[in-house]
Amino acid sequence: MSGIRILEVAEHTFVPAAAGILADWGAEVIKVEHVERGDAMRGLGTTAGIPVGAGGVNILLEHANRGKRSIGLDLTRPEGLDVLHKLVATCDVFLTNKLPAVRTKLHIDVDDIRAHNPDIVYVRGTGYGSHGPDIDQGGYDSLAYWARAGNALSVKPPEIDYVPNQPAPALGDSIGAMFIAGGISAALLHRERTGEAKVVDVSLLATGMWAMSAAIGMGLQTGVEWGQLLYSMGGPKNPLVGNFRTSDDKWLSFSMLQGFAYWPDMCRVLGHPEWIDDPRFGDAQTLFENGEEARALVAGVLASKPSAYWQVELRKQRGQWAPIQTTLEVAEDPMAEANGYVLEAQSSAGTPFKLVTTPVQFDDEPCPPGRSPDFNEHGDDILRELGLDEDAIIALKIAGAVA
Incomplete structure (x- = not known):
């Protein structure tokens, strides 16, 4: 300029x-x-x-x-x-x-x-x-x-x-x-x-x-206010989307939109390869239907160790995630630096x-x-x-x- x-x-x-x-x-x-x-x-x-x-x-x-x-x-x-x-x-x-x-x-x-x-x-x-x-x-x-x-x-x-x-x-x-x-x-x-x-x-x-344009558009399309639409969906259907607490009271955010595609990798990283063959989670449909149960299992494992541990382990799989950071933490984020x-x-x-x-x-x-x-x-x-x-x-x- x-x-x-x-x-x-x-x-x-x-x-x-x-x-x-x-x-x-x-x-x-x-x-x-x-x-x-x-x-x-x-x-x-x-x-x-x-x-x-x-x-x-x-x-x-x-x-x-x-x-x-x-x-x-x-x-x-x-x-x-x-x-x-x-x-x-x-x-x-x-x-x-x-x-x-x-x-x-x-x-x-x-x-x-x-x-x-x-x-x-x-x-x-x-x-x-x-x-x-x-x-x-x-x-x-x-x-x-x-x-x-x-x-x-x-x-x-x-x-x-x-x-x-x-x-x-x-x-x-x-x-x-x-x-x-x-x-x-x-x-x-x-x-x-x-x-x-x-x-x-x-x-x-x-x-x-x-x-808010996506939410406004969805509201106009469905006739339902976005806030009501969001919370009327019930529990999470995709267990690999959402926020999870770690043992040190920090949080991780997952956004693996194609949940089943990442499910096997995540099971291995979480130390539970047996979940891969569990009939409750055997394909995309059953994983979706049993999403709340799968999410509870994932949340329980993530809550057992600190955020720093999981930030190392999660890099071993392909799914998308991020630490939920404070303003002071993001200022020192290695990518920001x-x-x-x-x-x-x-x-x-x-x-x-x-x-x-x-x-x-x-x-x-x-x-x-x-x-x-x-x-x-x-x-x-x-x-x-x-x-x-x-x-x-x-x-x-x-x-x-x-x-």
Whole structure:
């Protein structure tokens, strides 16, 4: 993405993380922040109890704002808006998560921006979409992606009387950000091929529905809600699909979809070759019919030894499985280490910390993450690049238009 210049008027995680991905891919990203407080994410360490690590590193801020430049602008002032318009004229992409009413108030909607650069790709990241009754309703990923899109209820077992919360901060935001980054890339290619600049829309609701698309489709096909369909199937028919506890209270996940094809290998690995000729499990049909009984046998053996033992033994058979890991364990997973899925970065204060890299790699190399900018760290430099002299910059500061 080298040579692509992106102007971001957004905060929190969903939309900023998309620009962060593109920054890791080589784009230049200018982040426009509120003239006084900056991105709201900067204050969440104190206002919302978001954990801040050693050296004051705010991982959520770093995750979404890697590799950017920052300028503080007051877009409610004509002078600040004029600076924005000057920046628009120099950029390939304008990216925002502001609600429609706010975009209108700030004069940053599609027509406003394209009046200063008709060739710019205009990108909106929203909670619920750009049409319909709730377009002016704010939506975090815990609401639009997790709750409203059907994810939350679909993972609720019937025996519990509460709905599970989203399992990680910025889960839907991070997934949606990849769609925005992909949409921007496609729009830039379209502009290069046709000369036409597109408007790109991605919502958290659409992202959540896409993540649930197979389950939604099955529900529409059967007329049964996925959560009910899932738990109405009764016990597992395939004994080699599911999660199994080991003796050290860890878990292994099996996904051997053609269960009978892997059954002989598994019987040998588990130390029970006699199960291969057991008439209860003699062919695919009988194994399916006696799946609960077979699963109980498998679970009993797996529960007799620790996870580390089974992770060695299971490599001796062909079926698909994985350890169920914590976030700390996956960060040290040998495959994550070998592929550079977690790399070290450094804060503006020089504090080292680790970040997960973007999933896309080019030429077998991970994209090393840049650091998040300090608030308005590059403000004066950006203004000078627009041709403003020191007197003009001071005048803007006195007027409160820039930080």
